[in-house]
Amino acid sequence: MDIQKKEEGSVAVLKLRGRLDLASGATLKEEIKALSSSELTLVHLNLEEVDFINSSGLGVLVSIMKEIRMQKGRLTLSNLASYVQEIFEITQLSHIFEIFTSEEEALNSYQSVGSN
């Protein structure tokens, strides 16, 4: 899996490409850990180019979300392919993740929260 990183204001944006599974999930966890140690706890994951995710990948996302919430941060997701979105719905994880249609919409939500 390939991970492209950028910062949009105080939000770390990671664009993932490829498969999110057992091995690549470990890589993603390391990336998030590195962000946390730099005190970047507002994290957005753009999944537009994730063409496969399995239960190991979902487990990694849950683990990341727990870690970020423990640090009073926030995790958002966007651009899920329909079949990826469906897995979130089957497992009911769509109820606990903040999922947006687009990256722009997700990033706007950080501004809204910040201005409240």
Next chain:
Amino acid sequence: MSVYKYEYLSVIESEDKMLSNLAHVLTKEGVENPERYGFMLAISEAFTNALLHGNRLDPTKKIWINLEIKSNSLKADIIDEGKGGIDQINKRKPSKLLDTNGRGVDLIEYYAAEYDISEYKNGGVKVSVTFDRDKETISK
């Protein structure tokens, strides 16, 4: 009918290799979404179970995958060398929302038209999954 047979070592890196081989076969055989995704997911879940729970990441143990691609169906057998795996599967508890594992078998049950789990007398669990190619697995 096309038949493909693969053998993998029980190491983490095998998962990526297996998925790449599977994607290649499905492209070659013209299997497209939604059945492609469901089939890959079911095999991936069975493979992860074989890797972590069946063979317990023992690199001396193997995982075999046999694929049968027909015009109207897709079938896969995923076979490991572990012992007692079927008891673990049968005794599994429903996963909770914030659990980081335990969703694999539920996803196989959801996507596959048929699935069967059996254990050989001398050890080794076989998971068989079958998909209908003319049925929309995603919107089931």
